[in-house]
Amino acid sequence: MLQVAGACWRPDGASIIDGFDLVLEHGRITAILGPSGCGKSSLLRLLAGVRPLDGGSITGRPARVGFVFQDPALLPWRSVRDNVGLPSELGVDTEKGEVDRAIEAVGLSGHADKLPAALSGGQRMRVSLARALVTRPELLLLDEPFAALDAATRRDMQRLVLDAHASLGCTTVLVTHDIADAARLADRILRVDGPPLRVLTELAVTAARPRSPDDLAAVVRALEQA
């Protein structure tokens, strides 16, 4: 269980996160749903441990964390294979053949030697997902990974995320401002605003995935009424 207790983050004195509490249960998908600029992406970076806390604590963070950014954040001078293999080059333990397996899992086996410039936007996001999966993360953090994708590519990416979540059994946190993304994927939805970041409502979603249009409509209604 990953626990955030009284977390504070105040870059340059601005109180983006101030006394925030959160408990993430292992193996579930939690969506953090809120408007742009409310501090939800900052929370994700605190969860990842890439920004120092100004107060409070985060306990139970696993050793292996995967992160998918809104922008694919690929290194343009590296091929798909080298981008996906970056974590192991930086010293993260990965199993032999894991890079190729991750590339295959996102359906890019035929593109492994291409540079990111030769790929479509959706394919680049898949490379970004493969790079996050290559370490077999116990915590998968997704920062609006579908925001810039067209409808068909978005559905593909969502399916890949669900497949990865199911096969790894990881704790997944999805940050989004799209209520439909949250309704489609999450076991638990936190509606937030800010800054400073605060939880407005919380909803547990019990409908099995993949969810039907009726299920999605029910989740959206429940969120709007909460």
Added chain:
Amino acid sequence: MRRASWPVALGSLGVGLVGWWLVAVRVGPLLLPRPDAVCLALWTERARLASATYETGAASLAGLVAASFFGVFAAALGWWSPTARLSLRPWTVLVQVVPIVAIAPMLVVWLGYGRGVATVTAAIASFYPVYSAAETGLKAPSADLVDLFRLYGASRWQELVRLRAWAALPSLFSGLRTATGLAVIGAIVGEFIGSNNAPPTLGYTVLFASRGARGDLAFAAVVAAGGLALGLGSVIAWLERRLIGRWWGS
């Protein structure tokens, strides 16, 4: 340059040449040689100009290489250590504002006549654009990429060589394009003071020709210097296309 812009560029060049010719005919060859006289000097003095262009080119290139090495090293050091950055700042500003013409006589005292003076003045002239571009380029990676490297526990050295050095290349090439022209100018200014006719240099040729009322030869040397800067710039542009052009699919 796009293919469609060639006629406009050639037209502009043609108008300039005609204007030059008209003024030259009016003021006489002592003040301004005619374009055809310059072309003739380019042909008749080709051996001397070729040798001078080689000599000035070698000094410019050596200066540019030295400036690139020290500029990139200083920028990397400044990124690595804020204290080093603050310590380097007065020196980088000094190199930027130091008048080469004023320092060249001292260089002659220290280094004697020859290529050394022109190499140092070329390096001084071209240092700051390279340093500034490298410094900017090292800050180019997005916050997401920096976070990604932190997520995977990258060391500062890994962040420098696997991320920032590569990400700095587009900015660095932009600085090198500016620095190339400045290196040629710096070398020629150094040669005004620190070279003689053995071997001939473009700087010395301009000076010698001007004093001897050989405006045609002085202009021919200027044309050769322009060609040299253009040639070096083309090499940089070619390297840029080869190294980083593919990153954006171009």
